[in-house]
Structures are given as structure tokens and as C-alpha cells.
Amino acid sequence: MSAVRWGVLTTARIAQNRFLPAMRTARNAVVSAISSPNGRASEVATRFGIPVAYTSHEELLADPNIEAVYLPFPNGLHTDWIIAAAEAGKDILCEKPLVGSAEDYARVVEACARNGVNLMEAFMYRFHPQHQKVREFIDTGRIGQIVSLHARFHFVMDRTPGEVRLQTGLEGGAVNDVGCYAIDIMNMVMGRAPESVYGKGTSRTDAVDTTVAAILDYGDVLGTLDCGFEGPRTNSFQVIGTEGQITLDKAFDPQPGEIARVTVSLRDGRTESFDIGEDQFKTEIERFSAWVRSPGPELIHRELTEQNLAVRLALHESLATGLPSTVKEIHAAEHHQPVQEHS
Known part of the structure; x- marks a missing residue:
């Protein structure tokens, strides 16, 4: 089976630091073009051995050689570029969070369905095998019944001029940048969205909330998250059950070469740890590329994106009102080509 020919739109940090290095080792994918209007595409193309550099994204999307595209744009630009890529007939891997409103979600789903292209929200952490281990422990009853979930994701942001994650107009802020991971992992473990959520956000100097804490009410299970741009790097996750607990020390973003540890601590005092290494970006690229070649049940459902x-x-809404907010279901119109997710 031939390698899927990818185009990368923009020379964003995540593309240069994580996606393109991972692409070099992917077995079924190759970057055939990169685009940027800022004049850096040629330099990045040379550094990563990419054969074609475009000075506009429109040129890349018009390239008939490109089959799939990676979109690492600022959050507020996702919708328009997903639709543009769909209209160009490209399969789309778009960085999280996919979109910021139910209306935009309906628009991108409709565009992809109408053009017969695949779309996936790039939550790369789901492709790390440590989460399969967590699922195994839960499903086999190793920790009993789930009681609570606790997710944390913090890092110190480099406040360079024009930082997009601090701009309200580009859907910045801690929730959309790192809190979305905590939300996603709890929904993935529970298999559903919570009934309600209650949050508090703060910021010392910025227009967006840069530190957020929240309680997610799943009825019989409570989830907590805290996230932000102000504190030392941590990205941990804990599942507490009636018979034990599971702890992940690098739940969302182990750096290249880092080992992620899954620890199971039981009520009887026994503890087991499992060290797992994997480049989750590489696995994400390979799985999406396999899906491009042969769409099927391995990448399933759009529920996690909707949740x-x-x-x-x-x-x-809760951050704005200071009150708990009910979680309302979101469903795009049914169609033949669903937004797919790994689970």
C-alpha cells in the first residue's frame, strides 16, 4: 500500500516540533508539501526534506498530489480552513479543539460529508498505548467501580508578542488549549459527557482565563480538572475506584523519548507500575493514514468530539455566570461519512 501524501498548512510550532519529526518515522505517510504566507515554508521544507513549499495555503490545497492535510491553525481559524480543505477534496486531521460552536460543528460536518472526505480532531494523546492499559484495568474490574476522576494539565506559557492562545478572538484560553484534554479523557473513560459542569477561571494579566478549575458531574461519578498557563509543567490523570486507583504521570503529552508510567495501587497495598514509550504523534499519523486508505471501524464515531x-x-457558560451549567447534547445532521475518533 502506497504512503499517503500529506500537506501541512502553516509552519506552527507544533508542526515543527512534533508533527514533522514524527512524520519522518511514520511507515505509511509522507509530507509532500508545506505552506505558509509568512515566508518560512521554504526554510522548514529544506530542514525536513519536504519537496514542495507554497507561499499560500490555497496553492497547497489546489495541489492534486496532496491527499491529506494537517491543520494546526489557531483555534478560531479551524472552521474556515476545514471547509476549504473539504472543498478541495482533502482528508483532514485538524488540531484540537476542532471548533468552538455547535453551528461551526454542523458546518464542517456538512462540508466533509458533501465532499466525501474524512475528518478527525487531533487529540494525539488518545493514540498512546498507556490509555489502552487504563481501559484494560477498568474493564477487568481491577480497581472496582469508578468513584472519581482527576485530570491536570499545566505549563508556563512563553508570552511572545501576538501569542494566539491569549487572544479571545482566536478562541484562546486555558480551557480550549489544555482543559480540553482533561475533559476529553474523562469523557473517554466514562463513555459519556457529564450532566453538568461548574468552573472558576482566573487571570493575572490577560483577557482570557489562564487558570481554570472545574467539577464535572457524571451523576454517580465526579470528575475534577485544573489547567492553565502559569504553573510548572504537569499533565497527570487519576482514576479512583472502590478497590484501587490508576495514576498516569504523563497522561497527555509525554515528550519525544519520555517514558509514560501507569501505576495501579490496590486497597490491599499492592502496587504495580508499567513504563510505556511511544511517539503518539507517529501513531496518530499512521492510524489516520491507514483510515484514509481503507476507511473502517478502527477509528470509530464522532461522539467524543461532540461531547x-x-x-x-x-x-x-459557567465561567461567565459563576453558576453550574447543564451540558447540552450536540449532534450534527446524520450523514454517510461521520467525523471519526479513536477510542
């Missing part, structure tokens, strides 16, 4: 959006909208 994540629903919870983020409720959390933003």
Missing part, C-alpha cells in the same frame, strides 16, 4: 464541545460550551 468535548458540549462540555466546553457549558464550562464557558
Whole structure:
């Protein structure tokens, strides 16, 4: 089976630091073009051995050699570029969070269905095998019944001029940048969205909330998250059950070469740890490329995308009102080519 020919739109940091290095080792994918109007595409193309550099994204989308595209744009630009890529007939891997409103979600789903292209929200962490281990422990009853979930994702942001994650007009802020991971992993473990969410956000100097904490009410299970741009890097996750607990020390973003540790601690005092290494960007690229070649059940459903959006909208409402907010279901119109997710 031939390698899927990818185009990368923009020379964003995540593309240069994580996606393009991972692409070099992917077995079924190759970057055939990169685009940027800022004049850096040629330099990045030379550094990564990419054969074609375009000075506009429109030129890349018009290239008939490109089959799939990676979109690492600022959040507020996702919708328009997803639709543009769909209209160009490209399969689309778009960075999280996919979109910021139910209306935009309906628009991108319709565009992809109408043009017969695949779309996936790039939550790369789901492709790390540590989460399969967590699922195994839960499904086999190793920790009993789930009681609570606790997710944290913090890092110190480099406040360079024009930082897009600090701009309200580009859907910046802690919830959309890192809190979405915490929301996603709890929904993935529970298999559903919470009934309601109650959050509090703060910021010392910025127009967006740069530190956020929230409670997610799943009825019989409570989830907590805290996230932000102000504190030392941490991205941990814990599942507490009636018979034990599971702890992940690098739940969302182990750096290249880092080992992620899954620890199971039981009520009887026994503890087991499992060290797992994987480049989750590489696995994400390979799985999406396999899906491009042969769409099927391995990448399933769009529910996680819909649940994540629903919870983020409720959390933003709670942050604005200071009150708990009900999580309202979001469903795009049914169609033959669903937005697919790994689970």
C-alpha cells in the first residue's frame, strides 16, 4: 500500500516540533508539501526534506498530489480552513479543539460529508498505548467501580508578542488549549459527557482565563480538572475506584523519548507500575493514514468530539455566570461519512 501524501498548512510550532519529526518515522505517510504566507515554508521544507513549499495555503490545497492535510491553525481559524480543505477534496486531521460552536460543528460536518472526505480532531494523546492499559484495568474490574476522576494539565506559557492562545478572538484560553484534554479523557473513560459542569477561571494579566478549575458531574461519578498557563509543567490523570486507583504521570503529552508510567495501587497495598514509550504523534499519523486508505471501524464515531464541545460550551457558560451549567447534547445532521475518533 502506497504512503499517503500529506500537506501541512502553516509552519506552527507544533508542526515543527512534533508533527514533522514524527512524520519522518511514520511507515505509511509522507509530507509532500508545506505552506505558509509568512515566508518560512521554504526554510522548514529544506530542514525536513519536504519537496514542495507554497507561499499560500490555497496553492497547497489546489495541489492534486496532496491527499491529506494537517491543520494546526489557531483555534478560531479551524472552521474556515476545514471547509476549504473539504472543498478541495482533502482528508483532514485538524488540531484540537476542532471548533468552538455547535453551528461551526454542523458546518464542517456538512462540508466533509458533501465532499466525501474524512475528518478527525487531533487529540494525539488518545493514540498512546498507556490509555489502552487504563481501559484494560477498568474493564477487568481491577480497581472496582469508578468513584472519581482527576485530570491536570499545566505549563508556563512563553508570552511572545501576538501569542494566539491569549487572544479571545482566536478562541484562546486555558480551557480550549489544555482543559480540553482533561475533559476529553474523562469523557473517554466514562463513555459519556457529564450532566453538568461548574468552573472558576482566573487571570493575572490577560483577557482570557489562564487558570481554570472545574467539577464535572457524571451523576454517580465526579470528575475534577485544573489547567492553565502559569504553573510548572504537569499533565497527570487519576482514576479512583472502590478497590484501587490508576495514576498516569504523563497522561497527555509525554515528550519525544519520555517514558509514560501507569501505576495501579490496590486497597490491599499492592502496587504495580508499567513504563510505556511511544511517539503518539507517529501513531496518530499512521492510524489516520491507514483510515484514509481503507476507511473502517478502527477509528470509530464522532461522539467524543461532540461531547468535548458540549462540555466546553457549558464550562464557558459557567465561567461567565459563576453558576453550574447543564451540558447540552450536540449532534450534527446524520450523514454517510461521520467525523471519526479513536477510542
